[in-house]
Amino acid sequence: MSAGHNLADGWRNVRTIAFLTLDTLFWSKKTIFVMLISLFILGLSILGRLIMSYHWIRAPFTSAQVFAALMSTAVIHFLVLFVTLFYGTALVSEEVEGKTLTYLFVRPIPKPTVMLGKYLALIWICCLLVLPTILLSYLILYIRRDMSQFLEDFRVLGIDFGIVFLAILAYGALFGLIGAWLKHSVLAGLVYAFGWEGIVSYLPGFTRKLTITHYIQSIFPHEDSASAIAMLIGQRTDALESVVTLVLLTLFLLATASLILREKEYILEQ
């Protein structure tokens, strides 16, 4: 069989596994919870827009500032982290608990292909839940008769989409790895996301580079408290280096997760 044929077969298997994974992943309580966070963010956007609409309030901020604040705090440090943590750690564990993993593991496909399919489902579901929230927030805050600001900041929106996508890739791979490896993966993920990253990313020195958030802050087009501190202590990483690091880190985490899936025995309780 040719390499091209193998690749096509491999890709078909990845898609099939993604399709099967979506069945267990999307239709769960997690999705309701994430949708509530999204609605909360949209609610904040509406509130910001309402305040700006009443001139007598003299709102001390612009649409761009509200959008930047939402992106840096609510979206990147909250929504993206939660969505990748919840779904990433559930990628394998959900099928272990649901005992459906058997159907995949008795097929003639390498386990790394299973991991890739699951990861594809994760990226798809995260993008589906996060990107429309960003777009809707942007529309709520920017649409008015004079569309000049809307068009002017559209490029920033594109960059935001790219950064959020990179963040989903990196965090998704990390939490996918934790989920494939550890039993209490949600707890471990929470400790990393809100313990390690929350503390280390504010510290000066090299340790900042041991967090994913550092590289995201380094390419973030908006000013937020964390990146302001980073700017202040002059420790932003170059944009290209940050993007390359995030991509390489994603590949490394994904390869490690695949290796764990290949070597680990998953005991389905009777």
Added chain:
Amino acid sequence: MTSVLEGKGLSKWYGQVIAVNNISFNISTGVTGLLGPNGAGKSTLMKLFTGQLRPSQGEIRLFGEKIWNNYPLFHRVGFCPEQDAFYERMTGEQFLSALLSMHGFAESEVAARTEAVLEKFDLVDARNKKIAAYSKGMRQRIKMAQAMAHDPDVLVLDEPLAGMDPVVRRDTIRQVRAWGREGKCVIVSSHILHEIEAMTSTILLMHNGQVLAEGDVHQIRDLIDRHPHNIFIRCSDPRRLAEKLVGYPDVLSVRFHPDGGALTVESRKPDEFYDRLPDLMLQHDLNLEEITSPDDNLQAVFHYLVK
């Protein structure tokens, strides 16, 4: 007959718990019954057969090849798990074609095989229904369907008859026997002796992670029959029935139930006893309300055998 599945000094333990303890076996084509009470190690052994678990010690080979992480080998294996677990929101057709497509068939072939297997397991009408809406019997059938849709050489069926209604059970038993006759290697587990007897006479008898006996089911039957067998009967007149039963040489004792409406008979030849009972009831105009055998499970048989 050539050996399909071979185990040598095979052990599997989970932490401190030994599930399979230093067993060796040779399984050839045809139907082999894996018989043992709950917790005997049957499911663990089946997971070792299908590469879901890695042996802790010893080795297991399928067609002479190691199984763990040997993906191409799984083209030749079909597995029907014991657990009632599915991708619930998928339709039966989606479920089958998704799993079939992982065997590298072209899309037209996947569609044709899905169609054939839906028909074979009488699921055509339910093809577009979500699996969550399937009855217990339909769920059992679709589990069997996914195991054999790719026409494997080896079929490993973990408690396949559990939850099936009598008609489907009969059809499934016929199907399993037919696969055996076709030259496939079919391994079926159950903790119910007569289920296994209906499908095959070749068995592997397991208890506490070890193989107690290997070979013909009739030998096991003989062993069982050498031991007294308890049969509980509830009927319209237990005293009269007892009076008639004590005359037979195989009946060793009769005990009455405290409520006076039932009795427990101890017989040395349960098969003869069961054959004789309907005529006896008819002759003496007795109404049978309930008949069960506390010994008609393998746990009791194993108590006899390991004594």
